[in-house]
Structures are given as structure tokens and as C-alpha cells.
Amino acid sequence: MQKMAVLLSGSGRTLDNFHSRIQEGSLAGEIQVVISNVKDVLGLQKAVNYGYPAFHAADNDEINRILADYEIDIICLAGYLKLYSPPEKLKRAVINIHPSLIPSFCGDGYYGNIVHRAVKARGCTVSGCTVHFADENYDEGPIILQKTVEVGYNDDIDTIATTVFAAECEAFPEAINRVNEMGIDFFWDRVAK
Template identity: 70%
Template sequence: MLKMAVLLSGSGRTLDNFHDRSRNGSMAGVIEVVIANVPTALGLDKAERYGYPAFHADDSETTNRILARYDIDVVCLAGYLKLYTPPPQLARSVVNIHPSLIPSFCGPGYYGHHVHQAVKDRGCTVSGCTVHFADERYDEGPIILQRCVALDDQDSIDDIAARVFAVECEAFPEAINLVDARGVEYFWRRVGK
């Protein structure tokens, strides 16, 4: 069972998913602490209602001081819209989800609806999500798993976003289960990093 820190910037929809799956036993992870880089993030309110320690931290240094108080196996970026620099002991243990099939539509500037707009503008017939380990560059760490969704020409940006988020809700907990079963280093060795 992985001990998780959840970093977020917004509404906490992924936190809701993690909370439900941790409680029902379908995810091999338990949330130890929640940190937001936005002081008014709704996700902080949700974390407090769920009973998790919840903090605001503007930067990686402050976040890492908070994390030092907890026994953490993985840091999960759950809609965290800032480049995070972990402490050395967690450098290979930061897990992120991206709303496209990496290496397409990723890197600086590709987040949220920007990704879905680019997918639509390109005329893609599929999209999806990628759960991966994060490193010092946006969206370049080892991939844990990917899930695909079919698209229709008539799909709006919101339709694409909703379809992708639905598979994200399955993929992120499944990735946590894979990391728990195989270990962090398995994924880094698999890509030779």
C-alpha cells in the first residue's frame, strides 16, 4: 500500500476519485497529506472534509518542508499546474497524469483545455490520457500506462475533456496499483533512465 501525497491546484476532482477508491479498496494507496499551490483551491476544502491534513504552499521548497513531516512513497500531481521539484529522496517518485497520449500534445503550455483544443484542431480520431513519472521536464518521465478514447468529428472541446477525464478516473488509480505491485524503479529501468 503506497503512502501518497496529493498536490493539486483546483477543484480536487482527482482527489475525490482517490478518496473513494482508497476507501473502497480498489486503489493500493492511502492519502497522507494534500497540498495546493492555490490558497483558494476547492481541493483543500475537500481534503479537510475528508479528514486529510491540508496545506497551501506557493513553491516546491515550502511543499517539501511540509512533505518532510510525513512518510511518503509517492507524490501524485492531481491537476497541479506548476512544475514541481521534489526532494532528492522522492525525485523518481512523482506521478502525474496528462490529458493526452504522450508524446502527443504535451510539454510546456499543454494542460487542460489547451490540450483538448489542440487535439480537436489537429483532427485526431483518438485521444486519451497518460499516467507517467514526472522529472525536471514537463511530460518526459517514464510512462506507467495510457488509456485511449475514440473521438467523433462533432465532439466539442468539453466533450473531449469529459471523455478523457472519465478514463483518467480509471487510469490514475490503476497506475498507482501498478506502481505498488512493481515498484517505482521498474518503470525507470524499463526506459533506461
């Protein structure tokens, strides 16, 4: 069972997904704390409603001071829109989800609908999501899991976003379960150095 910190910047849709799956017993995790870099976002209110400790912290140092009070195995970036630098002991334990198939449409500035617009503009017929460990560079850490979705010729940005988010709701919990089964080091050790 992974003891999780959840970092978010918005509405908390991924937090909703985690909470639901924990309740039904399909996610091998326990949420210890939820932190947002944006004050008064819906995601923090949801965390409070679910009974999780919830905090606003504007920067990495504040986040890491809060995390020091909790026993944490993994930090999940759930729509967290800043580059995060964890404490040293959790350096390899930060997991992110990205709304494309890395290495396509990723890196600094690629998030949310910006990604989906780029997919549409390129005429892609597939897209998807990637769950990966985060490091000091955007979207470059070891990949845990990817899921693909079909993109129809006439799909608009909203349709692509909805389809990809449905895949994210499956992929992120599945990736956490794989980390729980295989361990963090397995994923870091399997990629080229």
C-alpha cells in the same frame, strides 16, 4: 500500500476519485497529506472534509518542508499546474497524469482544455491520457500507463474533456496500483537512458 502526498491546484476532482477508490478498497494507497499551490481552492476544502491534513504552499521549498513531516512513498500531481521539484529522496517518486497520449500534445503550456483544443484542431479520432513519472521536464518521465478514448468527428472540446477525464479516473488509480505491485524502479529501468 502506497503512502501518498497529493498536490493540486484546483477543484480536487482527482482527489475525489482517489478518496472514493480508497474507501471502496480498489486503490492500494493511503493519502497522508494534500497540498495546493493556490490558496483557498476547493480541493483543499475537500481534503479537510475527507479528514486529510491540508496545506497551502506557494513554492517547492514550502511543499518539501511540509512533506518532510510525513512518511511518503509517492507524490501524485492531481491537476497541479506548476513544475515541481521534489526532495532528493523522492526524485523518482512523482507521478503525473496528462490529458493526452504522450508524446502528442504535451510539454510546457499543454494542460487542460488547451490539450483538447489541439486534439480537435488536428482532427484526431483518438485521444486519451497518460500516467507517467515526472522529472525536471514537463511530460518526459517514464510512462506507467496510457488509456485511449475515441474522439467523434463532431465532438466539441467539452465532450472530449469529459471523455478523457473519465479515462483519467480509471487510469490514475490503476497506475498507482501497478507501481505498488511492480515498484518505482521497474518503470524507470524499462525506458531508454
